[in-house]
Amino acid sequence: MxxxxxxxxxxxxxxxxxxxxxxxxxxxxxxxxxxxxxxxxxxxxxxxxxxxNLQARALALRRNFLIGLIHDNPNAQMVLGVQEGILDTIRSTEFALVVRPVDRHSPTLFDDIRRFIEQQRLYGVMLLPPLSERDDLAQLCRDLGCTVVRMGSARLDDDAHLVASNDRQAVSDAVAWLAELGHSRIGFVAGPEGFRSARERELGFHDGLARAGLKPDPAIMTRGTYRFESGRAAGEQLLSAPTPPTAVFSSNDEMAAGVLHAARERGLDVPEDLSIIGFDDTATAAHIWPPLTTVRWPIRAMARTAAAKLIHPSSAASEPSIFLSDLVRRASAITYPPESR
Structure with missing residues (x-):
């Protein structure tokens, strides 16, 4: 009663x-x-x-009040930032977050995602790069009657189903700034193959060199996996070049921290001997020494908006879609040569 x-x-x-x-x-x-x-x-x-009464409403909708975050991303801090942004939006609502890591190379990827959506009866799905860069995965979500928003480093969808950043322009500006500081040998650590973010940042690196009238030197360019150890290996490779760089742009902060570690192992001073810039502005960037100059990727703001688009699809198109990254100048990059300051 x-x-x-x-x-x-x-x-x-x-x-x-x-x-x-x-x-x-x-x-x-x-x-x-x-x-x-x-x-x-x-x-x-x-x-x-x-x-x-969430159970009754879920039965009526034939959907649970769940937002699914699906990712295969090696950058743990990036994934954490996305989770925090989604939770910012859904806090004090009926919605909850369910996180599902997957293997994008798995032959059962489609079946895994289909099963996840159907078993959880998701209300909406957010796809992180590089999964978000696949139109077929986004279409799978739609075919299952599930709203989808894709996060990327370039336009991947219409405004109602997209949050994206301007990676190419942001990296171009950062590299051009290094050139303005007097650096003419700027090394580069690219992200992994198959990531649109890695490609956009690589294009931005070349754009920045071109703006400064500099030519890329393959001897001081290499590729990592977005993980610390790959950055450390990349730093060792770049610093072993016949004429090593005086500055390095790394495609994310974890790899930049690895480059810094490699420099320290060689007895080099950062930034006196080597300037370093990363990308993301994760907690790592502010906590290492010297604090890392980096491109701030507005991950949390993007995730907040993505969640808003998922739970309020009728107003999704009016939410922002493109988020601007900006350079956070800290102590890891200085004028070259240092005595000219």
Whole structure:
């Protein structure tokens, strides 16, 4: 009997003078409501002590209030930043986050993702790069009736289903700035093959050299895996060149930290002997010594917006799609030669 006396969404709607859909939008923090309506409904909810019956609503929708984050990304800090951004948006709503790492090289990738979506009855899915760069995976989500938003380093979809950054331009600006500091031998650590982000950042590196009137030197260019150890190996390779670089741009912070480690092992001083710039502006960048100059990738802001597009698809197209990265100047990059400062 006690259950029968619990207030329902119909009670909230009736006493507020709005529809059940409007009540649902209030509960899920929809941006489509005016403040007066929101406050009126929230007041009724508080007065009644109404608690949404998620199981009943999930049965009606044939979907759970779950956002799935699907990734195969070696950068753990990047994935953590995305999770934090999604949680920023869904906190105080009915939604919860489910994270699913997958192997993009697996022959059962499609079946794995299909099973995950169907078993969890997901409301929406966010795909991280490089999975997000595959149109067939995005289409699989849609075929299963699941809203999808893709994160990338370039435009991959229409505005309602995309959050992207301007990696190419941001890297170009960072490399051109190194040239302005007097560096003419700028080394490069590219990201792994198969990542659009790695490709965009590589194009930006070449753009930056061209803007400065510099030519790329393959002897001081190499590729890593976005992991620390690959950055350390890349640093050893670049610093072993007949004429080593005076500055290195690394395609992410973890590899940049590896380059810094390799320099220290050789007895080199950073930044006096070698300037280093990374990409992402993860916690690593601020915590190592010297603090790392890096391109800030607005991961958390992108993830917050992606989650908003997933839980409020009717207003998704009005949310921003392109997020601008900017250079965070710290102590790991200085004028060359140092005595000219």
């Amino acid at each position: 006690a259950d029968a006396q619990k207030p329902t969404i119909n009670d909230v709607a009736r006493l507020s003078g709005v529809s059940k859909k409007t009540v649902s939008r209030v509960i899920n923090k929809s941006p489509l409501l005016n403040q007066a309506t929101r406050e009126k409904v929230e007041s009724v909810i508080a007065d009644l002590g109404y608690v949404p």
